[in-house]
Each structure stands twice: as C-alpha cells, then as structure tokens.
Amino acid sequence: MKHPGRLTRHALAVAMALALPMTASADVGYNELKKTVQQLQKQLQQVQQILKQQEAKVKEFEENTVTRAEAKALEGEINAASEWKDPNLIFHIAGYADVGYVDGGNGGNNKDGSFRVGGFAPIIHAQYKDLILLQTELEFQLNDDGSTKVGLGYMNINWFANDYVALGAGKFLSPIGQFRQNLHPSWINKLPSAPPGFGHDGAAPIYEVGLQARGGFPIGSLRSNYAVYVGNGPTLKMELEDGAFGLDGIDAEGIGADADGEKVWGGRFGILPVAGLEIGISAATGKATATLNETTGSTLSNQQARDYDVLGFDGVWKYRSLMLRGEYIESEVGRATTGSTASAGAKWETWYTQASYLVPSTKFEGVLRYTDYDSPHKSKDQQQWTLGLNYLFASNVIGKLAYESNDGMNGKPSDDDRWLFQMAYGF
C-alpha cells in the first residue's frame, strides 16, 4: 500500500529546501544550506521511522479490529447460541435422593442394623413461557426384598393466571400443614425420619387429586399465602377384629378415583407478620368412604360415605441460625350407620415441635424434635424425642446422625429406640 502522506512530506521537504533564502556569501550560503539539508535529512529519516512504526501499528490495529460486517456476523452467532437459553419451553430436572443406615426399630427385627436406600425422587419441570408449569415427581424406593417400587409422587399442570393466582390440576402434595408439602424431602427435613403421624396413613394427608388455586398477596406490608383445593379426598381402610369392623386408617395418598363421588375441599392460609415468622391454619372437609378390608386385603364396595374433617395449625420462626417449628394436625372420620362396615368414627392426631441451631461459622447443626402421635390404635400411639447432629457439606447436601427415643406400646415397633444415619442430597 502506498502511503499518500509520505509523498506529500517528500515534496514539502524539497520545496522548503528550494525556498531557503540565498545569502550574500556563496560559501557561507552553501555551507548553511548543506547544514540545513543535512538537518532536514535527519529529520526526514526520523519522520520516516515514526511513520513506519505508525504503519506497523495501523496494521496491527487493523488485524485486531473487527469490521462492522464481522461484528454483525458474530452477533448472529451469539443470537443463535442463546436460543437454547430462552426458548418458550424450558425443561428442568430437580429432585432429591438419600441413603443411610438404620439400627433398631421394626419390632426388634433389624436390631443389628441395615444399610438403607431411602429413596430417589427426580422431579421434572416443563415450563411454557411465564404461563404454564408442569411439575412431576417420581418416587423410586428399594424394598426390603430387593425389588424396586416406583410411584408417581405428584403430577400437576399449573397455569399462572395473574400475579396472585396460579390454578393447578392433577395430583398434588396436600396443602394441609407444612411438613408434607414443604419439609418432607430428605435434604430439607433436618432429621432422617418424618415425625410420627406425618408419614403414610397417619394423621396428616399426603396427596390430593383435584384442582388447586395457590398464590400470595400482600396485606398492607405483610406477606400472606394461600392454597384452596377441591379433590377426590381419601378412602378408608377397615380392619376386622373379633368379627366386627373398625376403622384402621385413612388412605390420603392421592386417590385416582373417587369411590363415593363426594368431594373434599380445603386449604391453608399462611401469614408472615415479620420476615422469618410464618403462621398457618389449614382445614379440609368432605366425605370419605371405606374401600379396603385391611385384614383380608379385599376391596369393599357400597359403603356409606362418612364425614371427613381435617384441622391443622403450623408455625415457623427463623432467627439468625436458630429455627423453631411446630405443627398440629388432626384428621377425624365420622361414623357409618349403614353398610357392612358400619361402625364408630375415629380421630388421628399428631403434633411436633422442633428446634434446630446451626452453629455460626461452622457446618454443624443440632436438632431436637418432640412428637406426640395419637391414633385410635393404642399399638400405634407414640411419643418420640429425636436428637440429631447434622453436617452441611453444602446447603443441599446434608449428613445426618440421629437418635430416636420412642415411647409406645410395649413390644411394638412404636416402642423401639433407633439410631439413624442419612446422607441426603437435593439437586
């Protein structure tokens, strides 16, 4: 490339030389002229040198500079690459898993202890824009005989109708209380076991199949949240003792077909007077019908629909590293006066309080929980103290060691003390 600037400067130098004024003395004039020309030559060389350097710099600059066209192309690439980030449809896998060791319990059957696979519960989310969220949780469990049990945890499709209401349908975690819907995943529960009465066929409902509206709204400067649902409700299990039927338990694990056609409706309302403090009240009411003879395993039909009522209170308070929780739930089933299983009603009731403290600047957390579960069956009544020590590998990876001191009917599993170790991972 010929540089236009260089020519101009050569011409300028010559012109300047020619234009120098002649002196009277030719010699003096010649010498002066010579000196001037030499000086000019030197300057010219310097200028040329600088120009060379500048040219190299310009070249380097051009090499390192992106043209508009190139930038445009790059922009296109970036746009193409970001399409996987912001599609209308996003899939997300979450969930949790836990493994552990249990020593004691089971009516003395595994006194020597067993390694356990607690469960693997992957959750799949499929979200469409800001409008729809499908959430489904699968439950994998290893049975005592080595076989695997797979179940559908929850599966519901939610429509975010506006900023305060989401409407959902399908199988969902019962919104009664806190433990079932918010605390049961092993990476969240601060102890390796559920408090008695909050497990399967206890006092607290587990799942519901139906319609649900959920959301939150401010009341002045306070936060509040709600859940309202209508669903199939539970079914009832009957047991046969000395030729007479009695209520054995409530199967509130999300019933796929409503045996009596009578719906249960209920919900929970929570309010946060200050950040970190939440108080909730829950209730459900409707009908439930006996469908299973637990003693023989046979199904029952044409039984009278009984009254079914649930009431719950819960509270949580978090102050720095200290967390206090408490929850009460009762489920009451009314009497049936007709049908082959006509019998009296019954009530299941449980409550727990739990304190946990994360020792500041360490990863150790201590937990203490007391539960009192009252079942219509004296053999299942239980009072439990649980003391736990946790190590937080991360906020979602927790090692837990706990001792359960159980007080129940002599000789029953509910009376056996247990050591539990669990490694829980939420992802």
Add this chain to the structure above:
Amino acid sequence: MNLSLCSKAGLAATILTLSSLLLPLSGTAAEGDFSAGAMVWSENCGRCHNIRDPLDLRDDDWKTAIFHMRLRAGLTGQEARDVLAFLVASNKPARKSIIAAKASTSSGSGKLDGQAIYNKTCIACHGGNGKGLLPGVPDFTDPKGRLSQNDEVLIKHITEGFQTPGSPMAMPAKGGNADLMAGDVRAVLAYIRKQFGN
C-alpha cells in the same frame, strides 16, 4: 349427585374463579428488580430449606426453580420476577478475563463513583448505614469487623463473591452487578471505608 356435593364443589369453584377475577391480570407486570429481589431472597428463601447458593443453577434452571418456588412459597408474580432478576445477576462465576485485568491497571476507570455504586448495588443488603440489613450480612462499622482486612482480600471477595462457611447468605460476585469494572470495585470499597470505617 346429591346437594351437598353440588354446594361444596360449587363453593370451591366460586372461590377459585373469584380469586382469579378480582385481581389484576399479568399483562401489567413490571420487570424484575434486583434490589427488591435481594430482599425477597433473604426474607423467604431460607424459611423452608437452607438458603441456596445463587451459583447452584444457571439462568434457565433458576427460572423454573423460581416458578416452582412461587407455587410452594406463595410468592406473588412480582416477587418471583424480582428474585429471579437477583439470582440471574448473582450466578455469574468469578472469571479472570483479560479485559478485567487491563481495566485494573488503568487508574480510576470506573464510570461511576463509589457512592453511586453503593446506593445502586450494595445498599439492598448492606443498608444505608453499613450495618447490614439481612441475616448473614456483616456490620461494616464494627471496628474489629470485615473492614479490618486489607484491600487485597476485600477486593477479591467483592469481585469473586464470598461465603463464610455456614453463613446463611453469600456475598454475590460484584454484589450481583456484573457490569462493575475493577476500578468500580476499588471506588466502592474506598467509599465504604470512608463512610463506615473507623
């Protein structure tokens, strides 16, 4: 069908419908706000489970997780957008880029002055008086506190983010504002020292 079923299902349906209709529709939704989101995060996200590290998930995963949590925790749509804005700003891992290195050698460089940066990015957690608004946020005015560390340590922790083991809350890299250049970080630290140090 009997009457009690009809009345109960009807009542439930009425509640569902009324609650949906009485309230404004999402078309008017405002964008998520970082500072409001930091507040929502610190006030809600440690109530049921341990507070999660913003670095745990990338942007699109946070989006579904937050919609999931909106259902669980009964957040409003605005709270969900705010906390999402906070999280997607706070989940950028610290990276030593050539450009950042260049910027740190140039003097000043920051476009904003320390006070402006503090009031825009840091105040949501550290508070106007530097004592910390949220659990886990240190008190800058404590003479034996964090400011007694040297600049090198503090600049590193501001730039890359920092969490004391077991602390309920992490300091997000650059306070969640990825636009801050090294010069800005120095400027805001100088402001913090001048304003709260003793």
